[in-house]
Amino acid sequence: GAVVSQHPSRVICKSGTSVKIECRSLDFQATTMFWYRQFPKQSLMLMATSNEGSKATYEQGVEKDKFLINHASLTLSTLTVTSAHPEDSSFYICSARDILPDRGPSYEQYFGPGTRLTVT
């Protein structure tokens, strides 16, 4: 259980175009999903917290208008990189938080397999 998928796994786009990345919780409902960015050989940096039915909360330094996040349902969050540039090339990973209603939040996050974005 607790599987998170991402689509696409790999995408190449031209500079100036927009790219949408989907994150789905396959066998559980996730009111909260997270988007991370990982540069080569570096750790994960939290970009934003996505809450179902409300606006995403962005971390300091992350451009809201460039990285559009939509969490329209309890199983789907999308990240759209608008007007992509080569510096946006990175590995984007989403996660969904596991909430155990009987025991309160466990704080564990289930991670998707990641999406490698290359902007040419």
Added chain:
Amino acid sequence: AQSVTQLDSHVSVSEGTPVLLRCNYSSSYSPSLFWYVQHPNKGLQLLLKYTSAATLVKGINGFEAEFKKSETSFHLTKPSAHMSDAAEYFCVVTFPNFGNEKLTFGTGTRLTIIP
């Protein structure tokens, strides 16, 4: 504020020998701590977690970690390394924050297994 420090960016061990990946944390509150593993170009997989229950936590694939509050440490160990253990390992900390919990990642330790 919370933070986590992974003391070694790269660890190499021979196959069949013990593994020790070190992690120290800083948190104003009782933390929850995790170890995740990431294989090349893959997402993260949870190895184990500590959430204020038993201080010695056993995880998957023979890994375990011990929470030591006095030392603010949560080191990851395995008695005998296997070639398939070669990967990047992240120590992660979080703490209760009324539904606004965020994970703070360490910088990662790359584990290399020597045949």
